[in-house]
Amino acid sequence: MTIASTLPELDTKLKQAHLLDTVGALLSWDEQVNLPPNSADLRAAQRAVIADVQHSAASDPHIGELLEFLEKERAQLTEDQRVVLYWARRDYNKATKLPADFVREKAEQSSRGYQAWKQAREKNDFASYAPVLQKNIELAKREAAYLGQGAAPYDYMIDCFDPGMKAAVIETLFDELKIGLVPLVRQITSSKIKAREEALRGFPVERQQTFLREVTQAIGFDYGRGRIDVSPHPFCSGSGADVRMTTRYHADNPLGSLFGSIHETGHGLYEQGLPIALHHTALGRAVGMGVHESQSRLWENQVARSRGFWKFFEPKYRATFPEQLGSISSEELYLAINAVAPTLIRTEADEVTYNLHIVLRFELEKKLFAGTLAVADLPKTWNAMSRELLGLEPANDSEGVLQDVHWSDGGFGYFPSYCIGNMMAAQLWYHVLGLRPQLEDDFARGDFTWLLGWLRKNIHALGRRYDTLALVKLATGEPLSPKYLLRYLKERYGPLYLS
């Protein structure tokens, strides 16, 4: 073995495992976008067999030999090669410590879980969903145990989505955030100024699609390497070579779909900015979901809810929907874009109260994993916390505990990333404003290239070289802090609601 021969061999192996991963992701995308209602069994079997062969590829003992050799030669490797090696080892350990049977069981459960969730939400039937949730928690704990993390399974789950992050760190950040956020939310929601969102009605879906495409293309999404479709729960999957985003349309909630789609476009832009040729190694992979969310949130909120953005797009929006917007003034439209109103549905929440939805889920996940909350008691506790935090109690579980897809396939520990992303987005925003104070003037001309260029260079191109906390420090010169998010919320919403 030589370094010169081992590195390309490892590369080939990693590429095969990655490609099988992308096939699994496509099956999952197709399941949510296209799958006929009675084809779920076949899809579960297909996903299981792909998980199986992916697991075989990722746990090929030859990878272990290559890694061992390279680890001995570590001193000879470049920095980048060490990054690849570090993550390849981590992934290999994960692949080899999880038995093939377990991986298959989890994949099957994930597919069935999604179908069960969909049905339960439709029928408002938490009881039918509870066993799925129970099993998903058990599977997560078993997985943590297989990887020697049985003592802290929730930390393990968080680390799956946001490597390096821990529940205790999140708790500290969230606590500081709450101190500032709770009074701010109280101030704003008791303001007499109210957005007239209900005035936005009857926006034909086809024209929404046209406008959406114009916006997402303008901010830089490359439709030559991606697409947007419709699914019950919006998401962004695929890799930069073929990004698959989804949204949902409601004629009477055009902004929900628009901003949801810009959010997914932010994810898509990150994926498209990662070096394509290196997608199969850590150098071409996203840091984690926290950073991913920082990108989606930055475009959705700091950018697309700004005055500058709407200076450019308002005339186009009015041209697309002349009747629908005829009786709405510019200021009313801008207020609707930045509407604040507590809602039961996280994905429809305004960005001021959004973080309270996350706190709710973070607290519940912690308790579920600590065993201090039983699955059967989840609806009751959800409803109580919802009343306490949001001031609203769900009338039924479909608008409560059944609203999110995440837990249906075992995605515990994912929710905190949204709030980490919000904090990071605001911190990036003030940093780039420091570098280019005229940024909103760019937007007002429909020019998003400077911002995208900066993100490409300082975030996207770096792949997984740094974890979330290190990347924030490197990109902004400061450790991650909630203070920028608080400042941003005050500066954007204060003048609208508190003046």
Add this chain to the structure above:
Amino acid sequence: MTIASTLPELDTKLKQAHLLDTVGALLSWDEQVNLPPNSADLRAAQRAVIADVQHSAASDPHIGELLEFLEKERAQLTEDQRVVLYWARRDYNKATKLPADFVREKAEQSSRGYQAWKQAREKNDFASYAPVLQKNIELAKREAAYLGQGAAPYDYMIDCFDPGMKAAVIETLFDELKIGLVPLVRQITSSKIKAREEALRGFPVERQQTFLREVTQAIGFDYGRGRIDVSPHPFCSGSGADVRMTTRYHADNPLGSLFGSIHETGHGLYEQGLPIALHHTALGRAVGMGVHESQSRLWENQVARSRGFWKFFEPKYRATFPEQLGSISSEELYLAINAVAPTLIRTEADEVTYNLHIVLRFELEKKLFAGTLAVADLPKTWNAMSRELLGLEPANDSEGVLQDVHWSDGGFGYFPSYCIGNMMAAQLWYHVLGLRPQLEDDFARGDFTWLLGWLRKNIHALGRRYDTLALVKLATGEPLSPKYLLRYLKERYGPLYLS
């Protein structure tokens, strides 16, 4: 080893290989329906890796051991088990005699070939496509040689699509057909009665979709286990557990899309009628493309172009398109449905002249494989034969040699199946009319259950127990013959054009 333990083991192995096959088919469907234009490289790599793992699964040496054991115990097996064994052996030999490198090369070439064909057709640029075609022919010949069929590679290709069929058999059937068909086409095309297809204009796509769904549901397609989308070239893929059909819409050619879709629905009905639990064995698999085409053609032509069918659907069609059909009489509509007019495009051809398109392609394929026609000369020869057989010469290659997708991924030997299917469909038609003379009265009431039930029992449920020729004999009591197709064309088109 015992029979009791070996059979389920073989079953598991076949199921895995089959599932990977279905994943490959989904990648291919997605490529033609959804793939962003610049994502072709990723898709080629994905298809290659799936072909690779599928090949590994299908050529697992343990399958060979199981087969050898079962072959020794053949006397103890049931008839059905022998069918499974026979085809499992055939597939295993095919999988093990083709080197993995070759399989991968072919899969990559197939994906690239499709993209090259699409671009060549768009740009009317045969020269850019010729090397793809040349390579596809070489790959086909190499494949035949690997399987000991190097002396008759075209027979080998035909057998891939229609097991048991040979070029010489097809030639005999086609020759008999031509004797009757050439004068009939001459008679009909020189008739003064002409369909007013051009009167059907401006059919909104959305309403076409609504009507199409109503028709395809009425004849029995189960949308719980399938869907229909849009692609440049209509096709039907997937298995009965998840059938993926495609069509294309033109506002000014509503019948083209409607009948194309009913055609694909016929394929879909066959797939949905195969026993789902046995899809991975010969007992749950279609006989071949000839029988497949007999099902699509029967529904498209004998059924959906009948008077009875339109007695039921004409009022619904008029209700869906009141303005578009306002000035068209019932008889004019029925004539348009059964329009005869030579066209350059096979997929738009009427069913009388359709078979001449197939004869053209069959003759060219024979010559390409015999080496008596060079790829570079293909456009010239195509155009000359087109003039001779159809009386029309393509103005450019896009409407000539570049019109069909089949050759782009090496699908030589497939075209004859269309004509075999036409002959078989007509033969089935007269047979079922003998059993149930009031069949068109069923249709006039919107009832297609008797016919579908008969096909389910006598064709679909049998899987691959019989090859095409044997199945026709079993189902109709007579060997396959072109005489029923000729009779059908005379009886349907004679009264319309020659009275």
